[in-house]
Amino acid sequence: MKKNLLSIIILALLVVNIAMTGFMLLSVMTTNSQTAKLVSDIAVALELEASGGAGGGFALEPSEPAGVNEIATFGFVGNQDRLTINLKPGSDGKSHMMVVEVVFSMNMGNADYATYGSSESLASMRDLVKSIVTETLADYSMEELQQKEVSQEARSKIVEKVQELFNSNFIYDVNFSSVIYQ
Structure with a gap:
């Protein structure tokens, strides 16, 4: 009887552990995606290329002509x-x-x-x-x-x-x- 009760407690703790892990995963993923979006927006604002480019990551072509x-x-x-x-x-x-x-x-x-x-x-x-x-x-x-x-x-x-x-x-x-x- 004690073994069955112990198994039920372990099972309950496992279910709670899975639920808490899922909650943490969702909260971390949401924060991570928001951070990635913010970094992308900043990169667009600074006109950085996603791959870094040959010129250190900045757009190589100016929009306005030199002369x-x-x-x-x-x-x-x-x-x-x-x-x-x-x-x-x-x-x-x-x-x-x-x-x-x-x-x-x-x-x-x-x-x-x-x-x-x-x-x-x-x-x-x-x-x-x-x-x-x-x-x-x-x-x-x-x-x-x-x-x-x-x-x-x-x-x-x-x-x-x-x-x-x-x-x-x-x-x-x-x-x-x-x-x-x-």
């Missing part, structure tokens, strides 16, 4: 290529439109420029880039886009989305010209 001779442009200019964008209603409650010419600046010194910067490659992505510009600017009202800070924010969002599209930072800036609000 004016390394700048190329691409965009939607001229009467046929101007973008007409429906803006969100402003404080007056009316919908407004924006007619704009958009010019992207590209770094010819970036290694990805040889791949993506060719006229054929840009022509094939033209509609996707136009869609990004249209969708981003449509989130703003006319009054907002007339403010310098908000306009700069919209430009930054467009550049980020285009860089995500190409998975490269060879396009580093966007400018608006011939802006007409209606």
Whole structure:
């Protein structure tokens, strides 16, 4: 009888031990995954490569060119290529439109420029880039886009989305010209 009671106590302790081990494992794994995510976010913010890279882990290609001779442009200019964008209603409650010419600046010194910067490659992505510009600017009202800070924010969002599209930072800036609000 004593042996059976001792076996039951040992079995109960084993079950408690397994439960506590499982709880500790889950809490450690959750903390570990949160730490890994934090490290990944910091690495992205610092533009570190996951593999460390040949240059000590930092991105090898600068986004902005070293000189004016390394700048190329691409965009939607001229009467046929101007973008007409429906803006969100402003404080007056009316919908407004924006007619704009958009010019992207590209770094010819970036290694990805040889791949993506060719006229054929840009022509094939033209509609996707136009869609990004249209969708981003449509989130703003006319009054907002007339403010310098908000306009700069919209430009930054467009550049980020285009860089995500190409998975490269060879396009580093966007400018608006011939802006007409209606």
